Amino acid sequence: MLYTQLKKWMALVFVLAASSVYATPITITDVLGREVTFDAPAQRVIVGFYPEDYMAIGTEDAFDHVVGMSKYIWQARTRNWQMYLEHRPSLDDIPGIGRVDTQTFSVEKTISLNPDVLMLADWQFKGLGNDIKRLEDAGIAIVVVDYNAQTLERHIKSTKLIGEITGQKERAAKIAREYENNLNSIEKRLKEANLPKPTVYSEYGAAGVDEIGYTFGKNMWGAISTMAGGDNISAPYIEWWGKLNPEQILASDPDVIVMTGYESSSSDTGMVMGQGVDEALAKQRLEGFKNRTGWSTLTAVKNNRMYGAYHGAVRSITDGAMIQFYAKAMYPEEFKDLDPEAAYLDFYKKYLPVMPEGTFMVQLK
Known part of the structure; x- marks a missing residue:
């Protein structure tokens, strides 16, 4: 012993x-x-x-x-x-x-x-x-x-x-290095294309159709949309995050709208995205935002340039794929070769011990 x-x-x-x-x-x-x-x-x-x-x-x-x-x-x-x-x-x-x-x-x-x-x-x-x-x-x-x-x-x-x-x-x-190379590649392609910047509005849509949710100025989705070559309509009015006046959204008439969400929402009409979320449900919730007061007149709504994104994939080193997503949403021809959702999942495959399944990016067509 x-x-x-x-x-x-x-x-x-x-x-x-x-x-x-x-x-x-x-x-x-x-x-x-x-x-x-x-x-x-x-x-x-x-x-x-x-x-x-x-x-x-x-x-x-x-x-x-x-x-x-x-x-x-x-x-x-x-x-x-x-x-x-x-x-x-x-x-x-x-x-x-x-x-x-x-x-x-x-x-x-x-x-x-x-x-x-x-x-x-x-x-x-x-x-x-x-x-x-x-x-x-x-x-x-x-x-x-x-x-x-x-x-x-x-x-x-x-x-x-x-x-x-x-x-x-x-x-x-x-x-x-991979994150920086991804961003530099997008910036290089945008510079070479030299196209007018589309206007874009991003909103955390958990509160649903009847309540305007938080949007973002110079951080989070606001910064991502700007890095991806967009003109963020919230930037002049919101410094970090807050709610934009509904009338201002209508007056700004964005070319592209991105609604973000988690796996659950606080409303039956709230945006849901992420792990275990069915694509059909995500699209149904996204479609519902067309019914907001006055939104039928918006360019993004009329042209079906409405998108959903997973709110859990922002403010993270994983969000390089989301920059690709915004770039492709705003410049579909210039970035048609990109597969942002595959890029998002590839990060998990390379660097994390789990592989999520669900809906992390979606578009109305």
């Missing part, structure tokens, strides 16, 4: 020694220009936002070291979350830390989980205000990333930061 205990003790010492050699102190600069020092790859991480990106870039093994998570953004994608749970049930055991936007974020719970690194979205970091000092005083390294801004610079920077946290720098660089 003494010999067995000695072997176990020696094995534990070896593991601890190996991990201490493997994890080395690094100093990185996050998206806010803050210098942050921690041992990488981090052994205890709390993921405040972008959990699927964290897995894609850091690999599934990175979740062996996730000790806390703000789960709601993943659980909002109900069937996507269930798909991951079926593959990795232990995700359900990761403690939740609450939400910044609803003021349920628990500083005490976060500190009690003893993380080496707390990864936050830009908006979360800013929303926590004075609580940031409490967390840092507890010895927690806070790294700020940002896919919400939907800029090439921040997408690339955030991807490489996750690579640093997880010890997957080469994988992160590859994913970042």
